Amino acid sequence: xxGMPSRHRSFALLAGVLLAQVLMLALQVKRDSRGRLIxxxxxxxxxxxxxxxxxxxxxVRGVWDHYFALQGTTRQNEELRTENDxxxxxxxxxxxxxxxxxxxxxxxxxxQSHEKVPMVMARVIGASAGTAxxxxxxxxxxxxxxxxxxxxxxxxxxxxxxxxSYRDTAQVLLLSDKEGGAxxxxxxxxxxxxxxxxxxPMLSMSYVAAEDTVNAGEKIVTSGMDKIFPRDVxxxxxLDVKQGNPFxxxxxxxxxxxxxxxxxxxxxxxxxxxFKNDAEAQTAQxxxxxxxxxxxxxxxxxxx
Amino acid sequence: xNDTFELxxxxxxxxxxxxxxxxxFGIAVISLVLQRILPVYLPRLEILDLPLLATxxxxxxxxxxxxxxxxxxxxxxxxxxxxxxTVPFGEYGIAKTVIxxxxxxxxxxxxxxxxxxxxxxxxxxxVVHQASLTVVRRLLLNQAEGWFNLHLAIASLVNAVLGVILxxxxxxxxxxx
Numbered sequence: 001x002x003g004m005p006s007r008h009r010s011f012a013l014l015a016g017v018l019l020a021q022v023l024m025l026a027l028q029v030k031r032d033s034r035g036r037l038i039x040x041x042x043x044x045x046x047x048x049x050x051x052x053x054x055x056x057x058x059x060v061r062g063v064w065d066h067y068f069a070l071q072g073t074t075r076q077n078e079e080l081r082t083e084n085d086x087x088x089x090x091x092x093x094x095x096x097x098x099x100x101x102x103x104x105x106x107x108x109x110x111x112q113s114h115e116k117v118p119m120v121m122a123r124v125i126g127a128s129a130g131t132a133x134x135x136x137x138x139x140x141x142x143x144x145x146x147x148x149x150x151x152x153x154x155x156x157x158x159x160x161x162x163x164x165s166y167r168d169t170a171q172v173l174l175l176s177d178k179e180g181g182a183x184x185x186x187x188x189x190x191x192x193x194x195x196x197x198x199x200x201p202m203l204s205m206s207y208v209a210a211e212d213t214v215n216a217g218e219k220i221v222t223s224g225m226d227k228i229f230p231r232d233v234x235x236x237x238x239l240d241v242k243q244g245n246p247f248x249x250x251x252x253x254x255x256x257x258x259x260x261x262x263x264x265x266x267x268x269x270x271x272x273x274x275f276k277n278d279a280e281a282q283t284a285q286x287x288x289x290x291x292x293x294x295x296x297x298x299x300x301x302x303x304x
Numbered sequence: 305x306n307d308t309f310e311l312x313x314x315x316x317x318x319x320x321x322x323x324x325x326x327x328x329f330g331i332a333v334i335s336l337v338l339q340r341i342l343p344v345y346l347p348r349l350e351i352l353d354l355p356l357l358a359t360x361x362x363x364x365x366x367x368x369x370x371x372x373x374x375x376x377x378x379x380x381x382x383x384x385x386x387x388x389x390t391v392p393f394g395e396y397g398i399a400k401t402v403i404x405x406x407x408x409x410x411x412x413x414x415x416x417x418x419x420x421x422x423x424x425x426x427x428x429x430x431v432v433h434q435a436s437l438t439v440v441r442r443l444l445l446n447q448a449e450g451w452f453n454l455h456l457a458i459a460s461l462v463n464a465v466l467g468v469i470l471x472x473x474x475x476x477x478x479x480x481x
Contacts, residue, residue, distance in 0.1 A: 010369035014405045017377050021394035021401065025444050028392040 376404020
C-alpha cells in the first residue's frame with residue numbers, strides 16, 4: 001500500500017489531485033454562452049500564443065509581401081487601373097441608362113395621359129454646329145408624320161418648332177434661338193404677347209405695355225395664337241421685369257430645359273394639351289384691371 | 305483504505321493511530337448517509353458537515369498527508385456525487401482534499417488529542433473548507449458566493465462542538481498499537 005511518502009511527494013500528490021479535480025470541474029462546468037470551462041481555459045491559455053504567432057506571421061508576411069514579392073505588382077497595378085477605368089465607364093453608362101429610363105418613363109407617362117392627342121416621341125440626336133443658332137436634330141421625320149411648324153414640347157413645357165423635316169429626321173428651332181418664339185400670355189393677367197428667343201438661355205417677352213402689371217415669378221403659357229403651339233403649354237416664368245417705354249422688358253426663364261434636351265415630343269396637332277402645373281390655379285384667378293385681350297377662340301381644356 | 309502505517313524522522317514522537325479494519329470506510333459511508341438523511345427529518349441539521357468531520361478526524365489521527373488528502377478526495381467526491389446533478393464533481397472534492405491534507409499535515413506536527421485543540425482545529429478547518437468551496441464556486445463555477453457571514457461563524461462553532469463529541473466516540477475505534 002502507500003508507504004510513508006516524503007513531504008514533497010505528498011505535496012506533489014496534493015497538487016496532482018487538486019489539478020485533476022479542477023480539470024474534472026472544468027470538463028463539467030458550462031459557462032453561459034462560452035461553452036465548457038475547459039474550453040474557455042484552453043482558449044484563454046492558447047489565444048495569447050495564437051495572437052503572438054499570428055502577429056509574427058503577419059509581420060513576416062508583410063515584410064515579404066512589401067519588399068520581396070513585388071515582382072508582379074506593377075503589371076498587376078496596370079491591370080487593376082485598366083479594370084478600374086472599365087468599371088468607371090460601365091458605371092457611367094449604367095447611370096446614364098438609368099437617367100434615360102427615368103426620362104423615358106416621364107415621357108411615357110405624359111404620352112399615356114394624353115392618349116387622344118396625336119404626338120410622337122423623338123430622341124435628340126444632334127445639336128446645332130455653332131453657337132449662332134439654337135437648334136437640335138431629332139430622329140423623327142416625315143415618315144413619322146413630322147412636318148414643318150409642328151410644335152415640339154417636353155412634359156416640362158414648350159421647346160420649339162420643327163423648321164425642317166426630312167425623311168427620318170427633323171430639325172427643331174428652339175425657343176431660345178434668336179429666330180425662335182411663340183405666342184404667349186401671362187397666366188394670371190391673361191396679357192398676351194409673344195415670347196422670343198434672345199440667343200441666350202433666357203427668353204424675352206416683348207410688347208407688354210408699360211402700364212400693365214407684371215410680377216416676377218408669374219407663369220407664362222402659350223396662347224395658341226401662333227398656330228403652332230396649342231394653348232396653355234408652359235413656356236416659362238417671369239424672371240425679372242424692367243420698366244420701358246412704351247413696353248416693359250421682361251426676361252423669361254424657360255420651363256423646359258432647353259440646354260439639356262434628350263427626348264422630346266412632337267405634337268402632330270394643335271389640339272390643346274393638358275399640362276399638370278399650377279398654371280391652373282393662376283388661370284382661375286385673373287388679375288383685376290388687366291388689359292389682357294381675350295383668349296383665342298379655341299376653348300380651354302377642362303382640367304380634371 | 306490502509307489502516308496501518310508508521311512515521312519516521314522528526315515526526316516519530318507523534319503517535320500514529322490505527323483503526324479496526326473497515327472502520328475508516330464504514331465511518332466515511334455512515335457520515336455520508338447521515339449527511340443526506342438527517343436534514344430530511346431535521347432541517348436545522350443541514351448546518352452539520354459530517355463528511356468533513358470524518359475527514360478531519362482521520363486526517364488528524366493518521367497523520368499522513370498523502371492518505372489524508374486521498375481520504376478527503378474520496379469523501380468530497382462521494383459528497384459531490386450524492387449532492388445531485390447541480391453540484392459538479394470536484395466542488396466538495398477539492399475542498400475536502402485541502403482539508404485532508406492540512407489536517408494530516410498538522411496532525412503530524414501537533415498533539416491534536418485535547419478537546420480544546422480539536423475544537424479549535426475543527427472550527428478553523430470548517431472555515432477553511434467553506435473558504436475553499438467559495439473559491440471554487442467563485443473562480444471556477446462563476447457563482448456569486450459571499451466570503452464570510454454569521455451563518456458561517458455559527459456553523460463552524462456548531463461543527464466544532466459536534467466534532468469534539470464525535471471524535472471522542474471515534475477514538476474508541478482505534479486499535480492499540
